[in-house]
Amino acid sequence: MSAFQQKQAVTQTPGGHAAPGGGLYARDRAWHPAALTPPYKTSVARSPVRAPISFSTTLSEETGPVFTQDMLGPLDADLIHNYAKSPEGAIGPRIVVQGRVLDEDGRGVPHSLVEVWQANAGGRYRHKKEGYLAPLDPDFGGCGRCITDEFGNYEFRTIQPGPYPWPNGPNDWRPAHIHFSVFGRSWGQRLITQMYFDGDPMIWHCPIVGTIPSREGIESLVARLDMEATIPMDARVYRFDIVLRGRRQTLFENRMEGL
Amino acid sequence: MQRIERLKESPSQTAGPYVHIGALPNFAGIDGVYDEDLGQRMVLGAVRGEQITLRGTVYDGTGAALRDAMVEIWQADAAGLYAGQDGADPAFTGWGRQAGDMETGAFAFETVKPGAVPFRDGRMQAPHVSVWIVARGINLGLQTRIYFADEQEANAADPILARIEHRDRISTLMARPEGDGTYRFDIRLQGEAETIFFDI
Numbered sequence: 001m002s003a004f005q006q007k008q009a010v011t012q013t014p015g016g017h018a019a020p021g022g023g024l025y026a027r028d029r030a031w032h033p034a035a036l037t038p039p040y041k042t043s044v045a046r047s048p049v050r051a052p053i054s055f056s057t058t059l060s061e062e063t064g065p066v067f068t069q070d071m072l073g074p075l076d077a078d079l080i081h082n083y084a085k086s087p088e089g090a091i092g093p094r095i096v097v098q099g100r101v102l103d104e105d106g107r108g109v110p111h112s113l114v115e116v117w118q119a120n121a122g123g124r125y126r127h128k129k130e131g132y133l134a135p136l137d138p139d140f141g142g143c144g145r146c147i148t149d150e151f152g153n154y155e156f157r158t159i160q161p162g163p164y165p166w167p168n169g170p171n172d173w174r175p176a177h178i179h180f181s182v183f184g185r186s187w188g189q190r191l192i193t194q195m196y197f198d199g200d201p202m203i204w205h206c207p208i209v210g211t212i213p214s215r216e217g218i219e220s221l222v223a224r225l226d227m228e229a230t231i232p233m234d235a236r237v238y239r240f241d242i243v244l245r246g247r248r249q250t251l252f253e254n255r256m257e258g259l
Numbered sequence: 260m261q262r263i264e265r266l267k268e269s270p271s272q273t274a275g276p277y278v279h280i281g282a283l284p285n286f287a288g289i290d291g292v293y294d295e296d297l298g299q300r301m302v303l304g305a306v307r308g309e310q311i312t313l314r315g316t317v318y319d320g321t322g323a324a325l326r327d328a329m330v331e332i333w334q335a336d337a338a339g340l341y342a343g344q345d346g347a348d349p350a351f352t353g354w355g356r357q358a359g360d361m362e363t364g365a366f367a368f369e370t371v372k373p374g375a376v377p378f379r380d381g382r383m384q385a386p387h388v389s390v391w392i393v394a395r396g397i398n399l400g401l402q403t404r405i406y407f408a409d410e411q412e413a414n415a416a417d418p419i420l421a422r423i424e425h426r427d428r429i430s431t432l433m434a435r436p437e438g439d440g441t442y443r444f445d446i447r448l449q450g451e452a453e454t455i456f457f458d459i
Contacts, residue, residue, distance in 0.1 A: 033398035042396030045320040052458035063341040065354035117281025
């Protein structure tokens with residue numbers, strides 16, 4: 001199959017597949033955490049020793065799974081109510097987390113699945129293997145998901161999670177955080193990260209935050225309070241944008257880039 | 260001098276030990292929020308091609324099985340077409356998500372054997388499954404590929420396998436047939452027989 005035929009074979013679909021263009025921009029591995037970060041102890045035995053092998057992305061990395069709105073339930077993006085037995089919902093500071101999924105060129109990434117999970121207001125996770133002494137909230141599960149709109153916007157309604165202690169050093173605590181899993185439009189954009197809250201002093205004590213090499217990188221994961229957007233007498237709004245890898249616009253489809 | 264303005268990708272953070280809450284809540288014991296966990300079923304009906312089971316376990320540098328890993332796969336259908344491409348098998352999602360068993364670490368995907376997919380220059384890549392592994396202690400999701408040990412001819416011509424300098428490591432990317440449509444693919448994060456990971 002020639003490169004031209006390959007171009008014909010992949011068409012833009014409503015599911016949001018990118019048409020074939022250039023490869024994805026290379027990941028800046030000096031910007032991301034290294035695999036081996038000894039202050040985060042579990043990384044010591046779970047980090048590859050050998051260098052990863054590079055190649056320019058192929059169709060396998062430039063396509064990705066498609067998720068559609070009909071997969072979602074009406075309360076999937078409302079963590080205050082999606083596990084609640086009572087109409088009032090979960091206990092804790094009521095917040096809305098809203099933002100955009102963008103690529104490195106600043107373009108919104110539409111139809112992208114965003115999944116979140118978090119502890120409750122007391123820092124307790126609802127998980128079989130978790131036994132922190134802070135109580136579970138019978139009205140809070142801690143999972144949510146949504147799909148970005150045509151401009152890449154997303155929004156969750158939840159309660160602000162509490163900080164929580166974990167067995168790493170003798171007295172390590174996670175800052176308040178929400179875990180994010182994002183798909184984008186291609187497999188090579190797949191990303192899991194965490195969102196932190198502006199002004200939380202715990203951010204600067206955390207070995208997991210500390211795996212990020214630069215202060216600028218850490219700051220990019222800190223959501224900002226958006227008072228203008230805040231809904232009076234209901235919920236404060238935190239704004240958190242997520243940036244996924246961008247993609248080259250190729251002029252020469254069959255050039256052997258990087259190979 | 261003009262400046263090239265680009266945003267920086269959001270830095271990765273570990274998925275942590277409770278990734279299941281967000282990704283596989285029913286598996287984590289959180290019932291009633293989602294009807295079913297995403298990515299559990301890749302085959303939705305009368306699928307084309309050979310149905311196979313991919314089984315494996317993720318091991319750390321001490322040889323211990325990870326009991327909190329999450330593995331996702333993305334692959335073409337039996338004809339080598341990805342979901343979303345014209346003519347792709349509507350009964351096949353191409354994407355799967357499984358957690359390691361909380362006691363043994365074992366995971367399994369019920370899928371189909373993928374067809375060959377073209378490389379950028381039109382040469383064919385050998386049949387492969389793209390794999391992404393996250394867990395507590397993994398700061399950036401690890402990317403690897405599963406190739407099939409019984410596809411020797413295609414593997415010999417694969418443009419990516421051809422670039423691997425240490426030929427003795429290629430075996431770490433091979434899923435081995437165990438009969439009855441099952442293939443085994445274990446992942447070793449570190450040390451002896453460390454799996455090849457890709458920077459893609």
